[in-house]
Amino acid sequence: MWKREHGDSQFTQMVDAQLTRRRFITGTGAASAGVFLAANPIASAMASSQSPLLNFEPIPASTSDNFIVPKGYTATPLLAWGDPIFPSAPEFSQDGQQDSKAQSQQFGDNTDGMNFFAISSTRAVLAINNEYTNYEYLFAHQGKQMTADDVKKAQAAHGVTIVEIELVDGQWKVDKQGMRNRRITANTPMTITGVAAGHTLLKTSADPTGTKALGTFNNCANGQTPWGTYLTCEENFHGYFGSDSSAELTEDHARYGVKTGDTRYQWHKSDPRFDVAKNPQEPNRHGWVVEIDPNDPKSTPLKRTALGRFKHENAALHVNSDGHVVVYLGDDERGEHLYKFVSKNRYQQGNDSANRELLEEGTLYVAKFSMDENALQGSGEWLELTYGKNGLTKDNGFNDQAEVMIFARRAATVVGATTMDRPEWVAVHPKGQHVFCTLTNNKNRGVKENQPVGGPNPRAENHYGQIVRWMPTNNDHTSDSFKWDLYVIAGNPTVHEGNLYGGSPNVNANNMFNSPDGIGFDQDARLWIQTDGNYSNEGDFAGQGNNQMLCGDPISGEIKRFATGPIACEITGLAFSSDSTAMFVGVQHPGERGAPSHFPQGGSTKPRSTVMVVTRDDGGIIGA
Helix, strand or coil: CCCCCCCCCCCCHHHHHHHHHCCCCCCCCCCCCCCCCCCCHHHHCCCCCCCCCCCCCCCCCCCCCCCECCCCEEEEEEEECCCECCCCCCCCCCCCCCCHHHHCCECCCCEEEEEEEECCCCEEEEEEEECCCCHHHHCCCCCCCCCHHHHHHHHHCCEEEEEEEEEECCEEEECCCCCCCEEECCCCEEEEECCCCCCHHHCCCCCCCCCEEECCCCEEEEEECCCCCEEEEECCHHHHCEECCCCCCCHHHHHCCCCCECCCCCHHHCCHHHECCCCCCHHHHCCCEEEECCCCCCCCCEEEHHHCCCCEEEEEEEECCCCEEEEEEEECCEEECEEEEEEEEECCCCCHHHHCCCCCCEEEEEEEECCCCCCCEEEEEEEECCCCCCCCCHHHCCCCHHHHHHCHHHHHHHHCCCCEECEEEEEECCCCCCEEEEECCECCCCCCCCCCCECCECCCCECCCEEEEEEEHHHCCCCCEEEEEEEEECECCCCCCCCHHHCCCCCCCCCCECCEEEEEECCCCCEEEEECCCCCCCHHHCCCCCCEEEEECCCCCCEEEEEECCCCCEEEEEEECCCCCEEEEEEECCCHHHCCCCCCCCCCCCCCCEEEEEEECCCCCCCC
8 A cells, every 4th residue: 555646736627616516416315214225325425424334423633643542542552663562572572683683583573464263262373464564663774785685674564464352351462372373475375276387477486387476465455265365465566576677577567567777675686586677477377366374384375367457455255145256456546447256156155175275166147337537436347357358368469268357457458448547445335235446546637638528537637536336236246247326426625615626515624535445344334434535735635634544434424533643644545343342453654764752662764564452442343
């Protein structure tokens, strides 16, 4: 999630005039739950509404260096970058001198997506992504004098941390003695599975079989399966590949952002695996969804190629009424796409040995939305990405199904998928009747020819973002069609009045935000929204303060601000204890680019990405 655009501060008079003329649609209100979403909150939700789901006192925007929650709640740090997760691991050092061995035994950097796996009522496993790292804090030299061990240290700060936690005197704490504790890094052995396993395009000199990859990195968000495994998603993998030599790279390399030259991480200088001139096919082995067993520290993570290769944000899994497993997937880049995977076989309650093969085979689809420039709702269809169908043939550059998956982006273009405003997290309502996806921002909307304004992407040079939602036809998530509308259009009504840049009617001066990113439901169907956007608190973003977490009623559209983060952070990652009395939330990159944060320890300490535990002072359910 780290590649953020804060947007331009001014828009053209032409765009403003165009959006001023556009009106919100009012035509889908209905009382029946069987009708799409029962109501259109863009038309009907008002700040004065009182949702029975949102029983907390909303908080104001903040620019302080603290994690702030509503009255009656407490937020406590659980785990910060560099904290030891094994008994023999060293404590975090402020001087940046610790080596790769130390980092490999400590919590990784830049916490992101996470899931809670209960062991008992007082013990659980947390699986937590560690997306990337900030060299200005990781090293005393700030990345200016990288050694081979420095590269290994950076690689050890990436990946996934699996740690046992226990409830002690009413407070969740890390158990360094936990038998399941594990670090999965950029060098952990993994097995490539599915249709692309063993394909020529995945073979390298180090792995001539094309089935044994090393590591996972830039792990953004996540998913959780009903058979007890964790899905971690590889996002901006391209930024780790470079070369000091020239190389003839393909258009597919360019589509995924892979190029020669220097990189911010400099891994290619001491690890030839990341030198794209020497290993041009190594990037093809990254950009996948990885399935991990959090309860078996000796298990090998599995890269599931049937779910396609792109810059994955998260993997929202739903078991359809007929037993097919459906996974919704966003590709987080401007002008990329929204995908859906449907398993070949069906989920079998209690037969987890069979269920663990469900992501091995299936069909990948990509979304095409109606694009009426004056409509904020409409219809859509899922286009099948199967070799031999919809133009995915040799004539269009595909030789087999494996190539369709390896180059899923190109396949999506060929079939005519809708380019989106950076599709990030997807969340399925607990009852399954509708699905939400954050579209965080897109400075290219209305500027690039292939990214026209319209449909679920209604604003040019969009720097506020929106959340699209859809309902599959007949509540069948395997259906090829759906209806959609916009749950919220983020904006700033104090700066922009009378057009879409001010946001939808459920956005006001007291709950406004920009760049929705993380999203998820709790067991009672509260919709939690996390932001990763512009925190300048000026210009188009005046009054919006630091990044934040909000809570929404998915039916009425009411939205309240629940938490605000410290200086220059992103709020990301969301998990709940089994009884919903504890919420786990990530604070990523506080103090990025040298901003004056010292979270969470204060004083003159380094800022550290941290997992926070939020509880109610009366021990009740979060948000209720």
